Structure formats: structure tokens, C-alpha cells
Amino acid sequence: MKLSQNSSGRDAPGRMGPRESPERDSSSRAVSGAHLNEIRERLLLEPRARREATIAWALEVHTFLSATRGIARWTDMHKETVQNIAGPTGGLSEHRFLYTATRGRSSVHEDEREDMALRFNSLAGRSWSPLGATGYRQRSAQYLSEVPIPSTPWTKRVWEEGKIQRGNGRIVAGIGEGLISDLVMASEEIGKLTEWGIPGSWSYNILTILDPAGDCWTEERFGKAGWHLAVLLGVQDVLVTSKDLQYLLGLKERMVRNLLAEWEERSLVVVEKVGRTKVFTLLLRSVLHPEGSMYDGHLGNKTKLYASMGRDQEERATAARRGTSEGAIAWKAANPRTRQTFLDDLPEATAQEWRELVERGDELEIHAYLVEQTKEAGPVPSTPKALVEKTVERRPAQESLEAAVVSQEKLAAMRKRIVADSYR
Numbered sequence: 534m535k536l537s538q539n540s541s542g543r544d545a546p547g548r549m550g551p552r553e554s555p556e557r558d559s560s561s562r563a564v565s566g567a568h569l570n571e572i573r574e575r576l577l578l579e580p581r582a583r584r585e586a587t588i589a590w591a592l593e594v595h596t597f598l599s600a601t602r603g604i605a606r607w608t609d610m611h612k613e614t615v616q617n618i619a620g621p622t623g624g625l626s627e628h629r630f631l632y633t634a635t636r637g638r639s640s641v642h643e644d645e646r647e648d649m650a651l652r653f654n655s656l657a658g659r660s661w662s663p664l665g666a667t668g669y670r671q672r673s674a675q676y677l678s679e680v681p682i683p684s685t686p687w688t689k690r691v692w693e694e695g696k697i698q699r700g701n702g703r704i705v706a707g708i709g710e711g712l713i714s715d716l717v718m719a720s721e722e723i724g725k726l727t728e729w730g731i732p733g734s735w736s737y738n739i740l741t742i743l744d745p746a747g748d749c750w751t752e753e754r755f756g757k758a759g760w761h762l763a764v765l766l767g768v769q770d771v772l773v774t775s776k777d778l779q780y781l782l783g784l785k786e787r788m789v790r791n792l793l794a795e796w797e798e799r800s801l802v803v804v805e806k807v808g809r810t811k812v813f814t815l816l817l818r819s820v821l822h823p824e825g826s827m828y829d830g831h832l833g834n835k836t837k838l839y840a841s842m843g844r845d846q847e848e849r850a851t852a853a854r855r856g857t858s859e860g861a862i863a864w865k866a867a868n869p870r871t872r873q874t875f876l877d878d879l880p881e882a883t884a885q886e887w888r889e890l891v892e893r894g895d896e897l898e899i900h901a902y903l904v905e906q907t908k909e910a911g912p913v914p915s916t917p918k919a920l921v922e923k924t925v926e927r928r929p930a931q932e933s934l935e936a937a938v939v940s941q942e943k944l945a946a947m948r949k950r951i952v953a954d955s956y957r
Contacts, residue, residue, distance in 0.1 A: 564727065569724075574720070579628050580781065586761075587610075589630045589653040590764065591607050592653055593653050594729075602845055619633050626654075631651050631653065634650040634652060636649055719766050722767055745757075747833065748831060755801055762817070771815045862899075863897075864896060867896035890902055
């Protein structure tokens with residue numbers, strides 16, 4: 534089934550955070566169909582490399598992606614999973630889909646974060662390499678004998694030479710001729726992609742559907758196995774057998790059977806019997822494409838991504854707050870593990886208002902109270918003697934001024950002690 538280049542469905546592009554804005558890179562809406570096809574066809578050879586292929590695809594279609602958390606969000610992975618997949622700085626991932634420009638580390642503190650920068654390791658070479666275009670091609674050449682550069686004719690020959698079993702008038706094991714045709718057609722269509730295009734265009738719809746960040750590829754819906762097939766076969770309605778899927782996904786029969794049962798329940802698969810054999814129609818176009826007969830109307834939804842971005846923003850705000858003296862005191866006073874000790878250490882003369890505030894244990898409320906108290910008290914004088922000398926002619930007020938200065942110094946000392954204790 535040919536992928537349609539005309540579409541009437543329209544949707545707004547996905548929202549992005551400031552660090553993820555495509556405006557950081559003027560080419561961020563451009564894509565390389567050749568590189569996307571290379572990811573597809575290397576995934577055909579190495580189905581176990583799905584996670585690496587997912588990251589590589591996301592990096593190719595969203596060139597603004599960087600940092601461990603950012604890559605994890607846009608691929609629906611945990612940040613530790615991304616860290617484990619990435620190779621060392623200047624090295625490659627296990628299946629050689631990813632080149633690590635800088636490994637960095639993940640931190641909620643902006644000044645402590647070293648961004649991870651990954652790139653798709655195209656076997657044809659890339660001009661972005663720190664080694665330069667020539668140097669990188671020389672570096673990648675050593676891998677060509679082990680992992681050949683895939684191409685449509687080469688892939689077709691691999692399938693045609695595979696072991697084929699026939700039954701009930703059709704191929705029921707291995708990769709059949711009809712499926713080869715679907716794979717080749719998907720390759721031809723994806724090879725035409727050069728840019729995202731405007732919302733509603735053919736290219737925009739295809740790239741949006743195949744975006745790993747979409748809600749349709751979360752485990753709650755069709756999962757990354759569904760994305761795997763959609764990338765290999767394009768957004769087509771395709772007839773497959775259980776054996777086909779075992780070969781394409783690199784999974785055992787039982788796992789494929791479980792996936793098919795889930796997809797049938799979620800209307801992505803229709804089951805039909807041909808003789809004694811079950812065949813399955815993957816309704817990728819019917820369900821996911823705006824022109825599909827069963828289109829669910831959720832093109833480009835990224836609910837899980839946005840929720841993850843919100844959680845990260847809250848973490849950064851919390852870390853920034855606790856990095857201040859007021860925030861550190863509030864954290865220690867509200868933390869269930871330290872609150873009782875904090876209360877026991879309060880002087881007997883402590884104001885009842887403050888004691889009740891700590892007993893309630895609301896960190897934000899305590900922080901707001903401390904910030905307000907700091908504003909009222911003003912900054913701690915750095916040279917109290919100079920202030921006293923300026924008011925020598927106002928002798929009656931001198932004692933009260935010195936008392937105020939001492940009080941401020943005591944307050945500052947208490948803050949330092951509490952902040953130091955909180956990081957032990």
C-alpha cells in the first residue's frame with residue numbers, strides 16, 4: 534500500500550522547552566531520508582538494537598535534542614537507560630548506532646550539568662564529527678567490513694535468499710514476497726523525506742506518526758515494538774504472519790503472541806484464518822494516519838512527554854530553592870527524618886508561631902515565612918563598627934543598634950550552621 538502524499542488532517546506541532554527549541558538549530562526541521570532509511574535497514578539486520586535505533590531516529594528528526602534527560606524524555610526511556618546505552622566520550626554504543634560526542638552527566642543543577650551529546654553513527658560518515666568529514670570517514674571505514682551499508686537492493690537480496698516455507702497457498706514462515714514488497718515500498722517513501730513540512734502535509738504526518746515521543750508508542754498503547762514495525766514497514770496496512778513478526782522483531786513466538794493479543798484488543802491488529810494458519814493485518818495507516826478509516830484523532834499527542842518535562846521543571850525549581858539558606862533551613866525543618874531533631878534544638882524562647890510552622894511541616898510555607906523574615910530584617914551588616922561610628926551622635930540609640938547587629942550576626946551564624954548540617 535503506497536503512502537499517501539496528500540493529507541487533510543492538521544495538528545499543531547509538539548511543544549518544547551527552551552533547551553529543546555528547534556530554533557537553536559536552523560536545520561532542525563530538515564531531515565535526511567537516507568539516514569532514516571539507514572536506521573531502518575540496520576534495524577532489519579539487528580532487531581536487538583531497537584533502543585539505539587529509537588534514539589538515533591529521535592536525534593535525526595529532532596536535531597535540537599541534547600542532554601541525558603532531554604533524550605530520555607523524547608524517546609520515552611529512563612535517563613539511566615540512556616546513560617547505559619551511550620558509549621564513552623568519542624566512542625560508539627554497543628550496536629554502533631550512536632556516536633558519543635560528549636557523555637556528560639545528568640544533574641538538576643544548571644551549573645553542574647554537562648550536556649550529553651549523541652549523534653547517529655551513519656556508516657557513510659558525517660561532517661559534524663570533531664574529526665572532520667575526512668577523518669570521520671576514515672574512522673568509520675574500519676566498521677564497513679563488519680556491518681555493510683544497507684541498501685534496498687541488498688536488503689531485498691537478503692530476504693529473497695532466506696529460507697521460505699509455503700503452506701495453504703501463501704508463505705507462512707520467514708519473510709514472504711508480499712512483505713518484501715512492503716519493506717521496499719516503505720524504504721522508497723521514507724527516502725523521499727527531506728523536511729518536516731507544514732502541519733497537515735504528507736511529510737509532516739509521516740514524521741509525526743513515527744516520532745518516538747508520540748503517545749501512540751508508549752507502553753500504555755502500542756509500545757516500542759509497534760514503533761519498530763511502523764518504522765520498518767512505513768505507515769501502511771500490512772498483512773503478516775506470526776513468523777514474519779518473530780523475524781522482524783527478533784522475538785520468540787510467545788512474546789509475539791502476547792503482543793498480537795494486546796494489539797488486537799487495542800484495534801491495531803485484525804486476525805484472519807487462511808486454512809489452518811492465522812494471518813494478521815497491521816492497521817498502521819487505518820488507525821494512525823489522518824486519512825485512515827479508523828483514525829483515532831491523536832496525531833502528535835505527547836501527553837507523557839509533557840508530564841515528564843513538568844516533573845523535571847519541578848525538580849530544578851526544588852533544587853534551586855534548597856540551594857539558598859532559607860531553602861536549606863525549610864528543607865531540614867520540614868523533612869520527616871530531621872524535623873523532630875530540629876524541633877528539639879529550638880530554644881525555649883522560640884516564638885510559638887515559628888514552632889507551630891515547623892510542626893505542620895509544610896516546606897513551601899516554611900520557606901515563604903523565612904524569605905519574608907529575611908526581607909524584613911534586611912541584609913546582615915558586613916562592618917557593624919562602621920555603622921556604630923556613623924550613629925555616635927545618636928548615643929541613646931547606639932545600644933539598640935548594637936543589639937540589632939548582634940542579632941543579625943547570630944541569625945547568619947545559625948543559618949550557616951543549619952545549611953552545613955543539612956549536607957552532612
